[in-house]
Amino acid sequence: xxxxxxxxxxxxxxxxxxxxxxxxxxxxxxQSFFWYRQYSGKSPExxxxxxxxxxKEDGRFTAQLNKASQYVSLLxxxxxxxxxxxxxxxxxxxGFGNEKLTFGTGTRLTIIP
Amino acid sequence: xxxxxxxxxYKITETGRQVTLMCHQTWSHSYMFWYRQDLGHGLRLIxxxxxxxxxxxGEVPDGYVVSRSKTENFPLTLESATxxxxxxxxxxxxxxxxxxxxxxxQGTRLTVV
Numbered sequence: 001x002x003x004x005x006x007x008x009x010x011x012x013x014x015x016x017x018x019x020x021x022x023x024x025x026x027x028x029x030x031q032s033f034f035w036y037r038q039y040s041g042k043s044p045e046x047x048x049x050x051x052x053x054x055x056k057e058d059g060r061f062t063a064q065l066n067k068a069s070q071y072v073s074l075l076x077x078x079x080x081x082x083x084x085x086x087x088x089x090x091x092x093x094x095g096f097g098n099e100k101l102t103f104g105t106g107t108r109l110t111i112i113p
Numbered sequence: 114x115x116x117x118x119x120x121x122x123y124k125i126t127e128t129g130r131q132v133t134l135m136c137h138q139t140w141s142h143s144y145m146f147w148y149r150q151d152l153g154h155g156l157r158l159i160x161x162x163x164x165x166x167x168x169x170x171g172e173v174p175d176g177y178v179v180s181r182s183k184t185e186n187f188p189l190t191l192e193s194a195t196x197x198x199x200x201x202x203x204x205x206x207x208x209x210x211x212x213x214x215x216x217x218x219q220g221t222r223l224t225v226v
Contacts, residue, residue, distance in 0.1 A: 004155075034214075043203055043217035044156070088155065097144055097163070097210045099171060103156040 003027075004091050006104035015113050019076040023089030023104055026070070030091035030102075033065060033072045038086045038106065048074060051094065079111045116140075119204050119218035126225055132191045134221050136204030144207040145187040146215065147171075147179065149200040156203065162187055163210065194225045 003026040013019040023033070032051045036044035050056045050063040050072065062075040072091070076083055086108045092101040117138040126132050136145065147159040148171075158171030160179040168179050176198060178190045191198055204218040 043220050044215075045217070046214045049214070090156075097161070098146060098205075098207055098213070098215050099144075099158060099161045099169070101158075105153060105155040 004030075004089055004102045004104040006087075006089050006107045008105055009108040010110050011107055012110045012112055013079050015079055015081060015111055017079055019079045019083065019109055019111070021074040021076075021087050021089075021107050021109065023072045023074075023091075024070055025072070025091045025102075027091070027102070028067075028070065029093050031067075031094040032092055033063070034090040034101070035061075035063060035072075035074045036088040036090065038088060040085070044088055076109075081111045081113055084109060084111045117204060117206055117216055117218045119202075119221050122219060122221060124221060124223045126194050126223070128195060128225055129193050132194050132223065134189045134191075134202055134204075134223070136187045136189070136218055138185055138187075138204075138206045138216075140206065140208070140216075141184055142206035142208050142216075143184075144210065145181065146205040146207075147177070147187070147189045148203045148205065149173065149198075150203060150220075151200050159189065159202075191223075194223075196225050199223060199225045 035048040038044040048063040050065045056063045060077045064073045086106040088106045089104040090101045120135045146161045148156045162168045162181040202221045205215040
């Protein structure tokens with residue numbers, strides 16, 4: 001069974017610090033990874049995707065992919081209280097639709113003012 | 114309103130009743146998806162549709178029926194609701210085939226009593 005695993009948290013980080021969220025996956029066929037943010041009671045929204053090994057930066061967010069070790073991470077720099085949410089990691093093979101994506105259970109992040 | 118909308122937002126129904134959750138999108142996206150989200154399981158795919166009149170099963174299709182006679186609508190029917198179908202249901206859409214950003218509706222919280 002293809003699995004994407006995340007620590008459910010809660011992960012508490014002081015405001016202004018770096019929040020580090022991690023995700024591991026079991027299927028070596030997974031080549032594309034997505035990070036969704038979900039506020040309590042709301043729907044998921046995409047914040048980052050990554051296909052290649054290494055780092056990908058977008059503003060305060062950096063996604064990291066290490067295919068050899070089968071992990072994906074999301075770093076949030078200068079954490080703000082508005083970053084408090086659950087972060088979902090999803091992975092799947094390239095060239096297929098989102099029907100092949102497997103979602104993790106999410107990590108709940110709390111930014112402490 | 115532009116976007117993807119679900120109705121109803123909240124629903125309480127009795128065991129054995131038929132329930133239909135509605136999903137409507139205004140973008141003419143090809144792909145549409147139904148997920149359920151439960152604690153400890155993350156997002157699980159129920160059914161998806163690549164285009165009008167084309168639907169296929171996801172990870173957890175038992176007890177559900179879908180149809181897609183028009184591109185913009187993708188209703189999900191619980192034929193005979195069971196307590197195990199108490200969940201939050203999300204409809205989502207993507208523009209094309211291939212791993213790409215999924216846009217989610219606001220969700221429907223369904224309680225089966």
